[in-house]
Amino acid sequence: MTLKLYNSLSKKKEDLKPLKNKIKMYSCGPTVYDNPHIGNFRSFVFFDLLKKYLNFLNFDVQHVMNVTDIDDKIINKCCGKIKNLELMTKKYFESFKNDANKLKIDLPNQVPFATDHIDEMINLIEKLILKGHAYKTEDGSVFFKIDSFKNYGMLSKIDFSQLSKTDRIKNDEYDKNSINDFALWKSRKVNDGDIFWNSPWGNGRPGWHIECSAMSLKYLGAQFDIHCGGIDLLFPHHENEIAQSVCATNKTFAKLWVHCEHLLINGSKMSKSLNNFYTLNDIIKKGYNVNTIRFFLISSSYSHKIDLNDVNLNSSNSALKRIQDFYNRIFELSKGDVEIDDNKIMNTQLIVDFKIAMNDNLNMSKALSVIFNYIKKINIKLDKKQMTYKESILTLAALNKIDEVLGVIRSSEIKLSKNDKKLIEERNLARKNKNWDRADEIRLFFKKKGIDIDDSEAGIIIK
RNA sequence: GGCGACGUACCCAAGUGGUUUAAGGGAUCGGUUUGCAAAACCGCUAUUCGUCAGUUCGAAUCUGACCGUCGCCUCCA
Numbered sequence: 001m002t003l004k005l006y007n008s009l010s011k012k013k014e015d016l017k018p019l020k021n022k023i024k025m026y027s028c029g030p031t032v033y034d035n036p037h038i039g040n041f042r043s044f045v046f047f048d049l050l051k052k053y054l055n056f057l058n059f060d061v062q063h064v065m066n067v068t069d070i071d072d073k074i075i076n077k078c079c080g081k082i083k084n085l086e087l088m089t090k091k092y093f094e095s096f097k098n099d100a101n102k103l104k105i106d107l108p109n110q111v112p113f114a115t116d117h118i119d120e121m122i123n124l125i126e127k128l129i130l131k132g133h134a135y136k137t138e139d140g141s142v143f144f145k146i147d148s149f150k151n152y153g154m155l156s157k158i159d160f161s162q163l164s165k166t167d168r169i170k171n172d173e174y175d176k177n178s179i180n181d182f183a184l185w186k187s188r189k190v191n192d193g194d195i196f197w198n199s200p201w202g203n204g205r206p207g208w209h210i211e212c213s214a215m216s217l218k219y220l221g222a223q224f225d226i227h228c229g230g231i232d233l234l235f236p237h238h239e240n241e242i243a244q245s246v247c248a249t250n251k252t253f254a255k256l257w258v259h260c261e262h263l264l265i266n267g268s269k270m271s272k273s274l275n276n277f278y279t280l281n282d283i284i285k286k287g288y289n290v291n292t293i294r295f296f297l298i299s300s301s302y303s304h305k306i307d308l309n310d311v312n313l314n315s316s317n318s319a320l321k322r323i324q325d326f327y328n329r330i331f332e333l334s335k336g337d338v339e340i341d342d343n344k345i346m347n348t349q350l351i352v353d354f355k356i357a358m359n360d361n362l363n364m365s366k367a368l369s370v371i372f373n374y375i376k377k378i379n380i381k382l383d384k385k386q387m388t389y390k391e392s393i394l395t396l397a398a399l400n401k402i403d404e405v406l407g408v409i410r411s412s413e414i415k416l417s418k419n420d421k422k423l424i425e426e427r428n429l430a431r432k433n434k435n436w437d438r439a440d441e442i443r444l445f446f447k448k449k450g451i452d453i454d455d456s457e458a459g460i461i462i463k
Numbered sequence: 464g465g466c467g468a469c470g471u472a473c474c475c476a477a478g479u480g481g482u483u484u485a486a487g488g489g490a491u492c493g494g495u496u497u498g499c500a501a502a503a504c505c506g507c508u509a510u511u512c513g514u515c516a517g518u519u520c521g522a523a524u525c526u527g528a529c530c531g532u533c534g535c536c537u538c539c540a
Contacts, residue, residue, distance in 0.1 A: 028540070036540085043540035073538075158466065158536075208538090230540030235466095237539090260540070261468085267532075271539060299488085300476065304469080305533070315475060315489040322488080325502055365477045369487035379503055383496085436498055443500080454501045461502080 003057060003359045005226070006303060008234060008257040009155055013361055016225070016256065022060035024224035025051065026216045026254065028233055029065035029111065032092035033073045037277035038293070038308065039263035039270035041103060043230045045294060046260040046302045048105040050228065052405045053358055063108035064219045067093060070114050070195070071208055080193020089113075099280040102290045103297075104407040110219050114211040118197045121206045121214040124248055125184045125199075133247040135177070140187035140202035143176045149243045155257060156235035182240050183207035209240035216254075217245065227254035231261050232269075263297075264307045278308070288313050295320045295408040299364055319368075320408060324463070325454075326375045327399055327409050329382060332458035334392035338400060348398045350374045358405075371402065385457075414451060414462055424453075424460070431455070 004013040016023075027047040030036050036044075047065070054061045069089035078084030100107065114121075125142055128134040133148045146152045146160060153160050160180055176183075188196040188203040196203040216224065222245070229238060238257065245253040262269045270277050283293055296316035300306055339345060346352075350370070357366035378395065381387045403409040416424070427442040443453050446462075454461040 030540080031538090040540045046540090071538080156466080156535080231468095232535070232539050235535065236537090262534070262540080264533080269534070269539090273538070304476090307475090311474060311489085318490085319475095319488050322502095329502075363477080365475095365487070369477070372487055376504090383503060431498085434498070440499070452501070455497085455499095456502070463501095 024220040025063045025226040027065045028229035031068040032089045042263040043260045045297045056405045064110045065108040067113045112215045121210045127248045142185035143181040155239045213244040222249035222251035226256045228258040231259040260302045261305045291408045292317045328461045334396045337393045339394045339397040345397045350398045
């Protein structure tokens with residue numbers, strides 16, 4: 001049984017068959033011109049989920065994600081000063097890493113920056129010119145000639161053959177032969193200030209699309225297994241990547257194209273330009289914890305839009321709490337001991353069913369229903385006190401295994417001070433002596449600090 | 464205008480021809496349990512899947528029309 005993923009190229013679910021012994025995966029990363037918003041993170045969390053699930057299936061994964069640190073917005077924002085650019089892009093990359101870390105995203109194996117790969121891009125552009133796929137214009141820019149690639153449009157399914165013949169439009173900034181030709185190299189403009197690099201075509205800077213072709217080629221080779229990104233990048237970015245890479249290498253480039261849908265807010269796409277965005281910290285400030293936010297982002301299919309609002313976040317919060325409460329119950333019974341035989345864990349019904357669900361294009365709704373059905377079944381067993389210690393340690397191990405993919409169940413441990421521990425001891429004693437007033441008083445004391453104490457059959461649960 | 468996605472209970476959402484008189488979660492209300500809570504458990508909440516028509520022995524699932532929501536076609540995760 002293999003993992004099936006929806007391939008935007010074929011518009012079908014396809015079996016993932018690795019080209020080599022490890023899976024090579026590329027995803028389009030952040031443009032570091034500002035703090036990323038939570039919509040950006042939907043994609044990044046999804047890439048992380050996919051990678052973690054591949055690891056769960058025991059695949060060795062090489063994941064590469066680019067960082068765009070040169071584009072129009074960046075140049076504008078740093079007023080054409082390379083010194084500002086370096087400071088600014090570094091700052092926002094740090095901000096990205098911080099938020100990624102909070103959301104339990106593991107950084108990819110390689111996170112290359114565009115400006116560190118200007119040479120690779122220039123080489124690639126030269127190759128494209130040599131092969132007749134690109135041309136230089138009078139001002140020293142270079143464009144990709146989409147007419148030269150007969151499969152242009154294969155991903156977005158747009159037919160350009162008609163369009164490109166008729167129009168010959170002059171862009172106000174750059175010259176190009178056909179309206180759909182796109183820039184590989186942009187000649188230096190006044191506003192660019194001292195942000196430019198030397199090239200065979202004069203001073204300038206790379207276009208956006210070429211960086212992904214150059215960096216994926218460098219780190220993953222001409223062919224790799226999975227290319228993922230946000231749905232909004234499908235056209236023109238990914239279409240252009242295909243054109244550049246295929247024309248330069250004559251290889252098929254990425255085999256599977258996986259696109260993550262948008263995060264909506266009040267029914268429309270969250271984006272910087274619409275000014276309807278929230279950062280991770282904005283949501284945290286509203287009182288949601290990061291596990292809830294990650295759970296919200298992954299708990300429905302990556303290929304469908306999700307709407308960020310309080311109703312949905314609260315619903316995610318409660319659902320996750322149900323899983324965590326169950327986890328705590330099992331943790332208490334098993335005393336935190338974990339079955340170590342991986343084979344045995346992978347053969348538990350819970351894991352087997354989870355895998356079946358996830359193998360279907362990461363069907364998270366199905367996977368969660370597996371988990372919730374299991375929780376109900378075992379809760380009944382626990383209520384009847386029919387759950388043995390041995391079963392509990394295997395269950396705990398299976399839950400941990402699932403959480404290696406989901407990354408939402410285990411929250412950071414609550415640190416108790418010496419005094420806290422003393423109070424809990426006192427409360428236990430009070431309860432023994434049926435001093436309910438004192439017991440409730442102490443529980444309320446903790447409640448005010450944001451710590452809940454539950455009295456379960458196996459002992460108290462602190463959460 | 465072109466291309467595409469979607470419309471399932473109060474909300475989110477799976478299911479894409481028969482084992483579904485529609486999974487799972489959230490919310491509400493009622494009950495069991497508990498010193499009280501929390502958690503858990505039980506019960507209630509869609510004869511119906513945007514509307515209409517058609518194909519079929521049989522449709523939420525296929526076809527057509529219509530209505531509605533959203534995205535891409537310019538930077539975007």
